[in-house]
Amino acid sequence: MKKEENIKVGISIGDLNGIGAEIVLKTFEDPRMLEFCTPVIFASIKTMTFLKNHFKINVNLNGIQSADKIIPQKINVWNVWNDHVKIQFGKEDTKVGEFAIRSLEAATKALKEGNVDVLVTAPINKHNIQSDTFKFPGHTDYLAQELEGNSLMLMVADSLRVGLLTDHVPIKDIASHITPKLIKEKIETIYHSLQMDFKIRKPKIAVLGINPHTGDNGVIGVEDDKVLRPTLEAIKKTGKLVFGPYAADSFFGSNNYTNFDAIIASYHDQGLIPFKTLSFGQGVNYTAGLNKVRTSPDHGTAFEIAGKNVADNSSFKEAVFKALEIFKNRIEFEEITKNPLKFNQKKI
Known part of the structure; x- marks a missing residue:
């Protein structure tokens, strides 16, 4: 290494x-x-x-x-x-x-x-x-x-990890973007990333619903019942620990998020508003699923304070450390994958 x-x-x-x-x-x-x-x-x-x-x-x-x-x-x-x-x-x-x-x-x-x-x-x-x-x-x-690879925006702050089914998509187009194919791809990407990049052997993943109250049995939209729920059931049958859909409005406030290794939100603000509320200034934006490691701070250009020498560099520093950590985790994962017996003997 x-x-x-x-x-x-x-x-x-x-x-x-x-x-x-x-x-x-x-x-x-x-x-x-x-x-x-x-x-x-x-x-x-x-x-x-x-x-x-x-x-x-x-x-x-x-x-x-x-x-x-x-x-x-x-x-x-x-x-x-x-x-x-x-x-x-x-x-x-x-x-x-x-x-x-x-x-x-x-x-x-x-x-x-x-x-x-x-x-x-x-x-x-x-x-x-x-x-x-x-x-x-x-x-x-x-x-x-x-x-x-297949990219996925994954916001990270310590053990809190929030990924997105759709990222920079207008609200009016979100439901049409969320298909069984997309759901399976994103969950596969985040699952593999949790194993390879974060050293979690059997990840536990929560998925947030598309509609308020996950549709209330079709009263507030049918996408959760017709698309999201059956797709998650099919993924569970493959052995992955995937749970949901959960109603997004109470999921973070109830601390339910602490029971999972990652949460997948259906759209940008559904995931990033609670993430930034809980971690702003310490969070990192990680692009999971690619063959190279890329991170960034969890904020934008902040034009309103630019040039005034008052910007906080905490999130950028965290992004550097997270990139280094993931890079080293990937090297270790590759070594384990190539020679699991040797790795297990080292651990004994």
Whole structure:
């Protein structure tokens, strides 16, 4: 297994008018972080130097042009552009959006080619990144195309893990998106991720209903009875510990969520509102189901406080640690899968 400090963490810088660069630099201002990994920021040394001076953050940056120049236990800045970037904190700017995408594309390429081991993404603005060549509602959808596997948005904070059947889908379209095929795919993805990424041998998964009170026997919609419930029953017969559908309004307030290794919500706000209420600032957005590890903080660009040097980097730091943990868990899982007898003998 790689030594911790040699695990290379690729970082896409996000929207430069937001808080992304600030939380990245604040995270690695703590020199102890370099004992855990080697950061590689995809931006430009000129831009990052301006930002570290603006925020008066005491870090040393190592500008590089290629993977062979990465120095372990240094903050490496991979020069993706040489252009001058006009930074206007708190402003939505399509030009700045272009730099965010250039950073993301370069970081993803490095990840695919093995030049970095994991990817941690700083927040982007979903509106100003849109162009003729980039038409994705966010990181997850782009990475699902670029990396192999079936992606699933999984929000993580300690033992609380909330996944989504549908993520960036308008409310009016949710019911039509939830099909038996989708349900089976998402549960398979989260089940395998819990085993491989979180070392849970026999995961216990709860699924939240689509309609209020899971439809009240058809009074408030039939999707839970006709689609969700029978599909979950079929999955149970395969031996997976899958339970539900549960009425979402009381599930978290009753602490029922503590009885499960993961919860799958039917749609974005149904899962993320309780998750962020319970864990905001400490949560991590993890894209499960892909052949590479990607995490991000659980918040957005926070334009309203950008440039003021008041952003809290806790969630970004957690995202780095979670990426490292999952990376190491995957290596161990692969070793166990290849030689289970040897692993069992080690445990005795």
